[in-house]
Amino acid sequence: MLDAYLKNGELFLKEIGVTEITPEAISGAYLKPINEMTNGYVYVESDTEAIAILRRFGFELSGKTKDILSGLTKGKKGTCSICGKKTEVVPNRAFIFPFERKIDSIVDESNRLSLCSEHAFKLYSAMAYLYTVPTGAGMLKFFFDAPERDLKAFKRTFKDDFWRRKFKVEKHEKNGKQQYSIKLSLALSRYHPNEAFFAVLHEFVKFLKDVDELEETIEAGRTVRTYLIYGSGQFYREHVIEGTTLEKLIGFLDKIQEAGKEMSWGTRHLDIWDSAVVTFYESLEIPRGKDRSKNYLEREEFVRKLLEGRFDFVLLNTIFMERLKRKLALPPYYYTWAHSYLEVFGGGVVDVKTFEQVNGLGYSLGMKMRGTNLERYQWELFRARGFEEFLNKLVELQAKLEESLDLRPVYENQGEWKVVKAVLLNGMLNALHGQGKKDNSDRNNPKEGSE
Structure with a gap:
């Protein structure tokens, strides 16, 4: 680091x-x-x-x-x-x-x-090319690194064009002393450092599309490494995002933004490029008390893994179940987020095909469970602590529904059964408590619906 x-200091002095x-x-x-x-x-x-x-x-x-x-x-x-x-x-x-x-x-x-x-x-x-984002209780700082020519080109786009529009420092006097405040306009809330960078990246992608520089910047940014630094006192933590990962994150956000529709969400008006990102992201809250930063600990962890190139279905399922327990709506656009991420980053534990099969299985089961007394199985499946128990509950549910569904995707991924269970349950929850991935007619009501 x-x-x-x-290298950033050397570039500034040259300029x-x-x-x-x-x-x-x-x-x-x-x-x-x-x-x-x-x-x-x-x-x-x-x-x-x-x-x-x-x-x-x-x-x-x-x-x-x-x-x-x-x-x-x-x-x-x-x-x-x-x-x-x-x-x-x-x-x-x-x-x-x-x-x-x-x-x-x-x-x-x-x-x-x-x-x-x-x-x-x-x-x-x-420090001239060091970027600062206030968070709930501290600051995220980040900077970029690349071969000089690429660093200079990326800096010109990010700092000279984008950051100057978004970031502002104001000077004012209080009790006879000069004080300074930082103003940063972002559509997404940020209580923790990885959330803060994701919020900045969302704005950056919107800006690139607005000025028709998305493809050009992706091309220039493939060699650009991002350093995120956060912490306080005696300790600092560091998170490095490689250029290839940054490129994919930009592509991922582009896909989600394009999936949105202009809408009103509660008291907020969301434009096309904000709606699919904002409504899912802001719905990852698990209310805990007065300290709102604690409500977003799971979201911070989920976003941290996104920035590393991982889509954590298990953590997401935990968030969904906790929200269900509190009678809160499931995050809209779940299917769009998951499918887009797998399309851009490729398969890890779960690839696009497996996701579609297992999610579809869960969604089909959930639709057949609606209006029955079998909805308790969503909790029994969630609490299953081993593959055999999970499979037995699944077979038992099928029998009670008098349905015969293809369980091969579950058997074929026994080694990653926790992920498979999470994907299946998320699909089931969307059928039971959301609007489904095809019916989004009630997106304008933030209290209902999930894609």
Whole structure:
């Protein structure tokens, strides 16, 4: 991650014309990366303003930090952790490389990063292309890495065109002090970091289609790696999305967006590209109490796996059952999400054909169960703790319905029976409690229906 972050700093310095890093160059340009990070909405003129902005962006600066320039220039003899030169070095600060893992009681101070002025300033300058998204209780930060030509092209589209429209920093005064607020317009809520990136990606795909640059950006972005960094205090977690996965995620979101219809959903008006994404995503809540962030722990985990290239049917089935227990509607557009994901990413545990067969089996059973006293089997199947128990309940249900259905997809995937059970149950639940994957006439009512 250190090298990838450094590359962003090098690109920014090239673009502002800094070809040689000298004390004079640092002194003249050290506020420019902060200005760029704010998208130019705030003109930073002093260290006091710069430090306040960095803290607002979630940089964990010490309370003793009074200026930035000295932290980049005033050092002592040592060895640079990047280039290995024995020269004058500065210790790493949160505003130089903000993602160093530092645990005071374990890591000796001498083992921390120390940097020559050139590499310190290059790392510091990388914040210009660091993106920040406020979440429920913290911040997600992310940046991109690619060969320089591709990185420059992707940066031009993402930051210069898209991010400048979406991200804004506002300056205001309170009790005689300057304060800063971050404004980011997103259609999806985000209480956790992976949700935050998914929300940004949804907006980015809409933007690319709006300006007719989707295919061009996918082509340029295949080599682009995304680094998501989140956490606080002494710890940071890192999640890397490879370019090929990013390409598929864009294709997946494009498919879902195109499946939507303009509609009213509760008090919200949703346009075509928002409806299928928003209504499913926002319905993954399991209400727990006053702290709403806890309602979305399962959604955060589900989205984290999506970003890794996995569609977790088992987790989704748990969410469905918990919502059913609370008498809440099933998420609309389930079939669209699942089928689109498998189409784009290919089969893992379940491929498109197996999904269609098992989902269809569950849906057929559910339709035949409607209006009978056999709906309890949805819970008995859910609680089955082994393949034999699951199969016995399934056969028992068939017998009570006096139906003979093809169970070969279940037998053929015995080794992944938990996933098969989840897919079957999700199809069954849609038949029992939703509108079905073909009948979406009541999508305008968020309390009913599931695709």
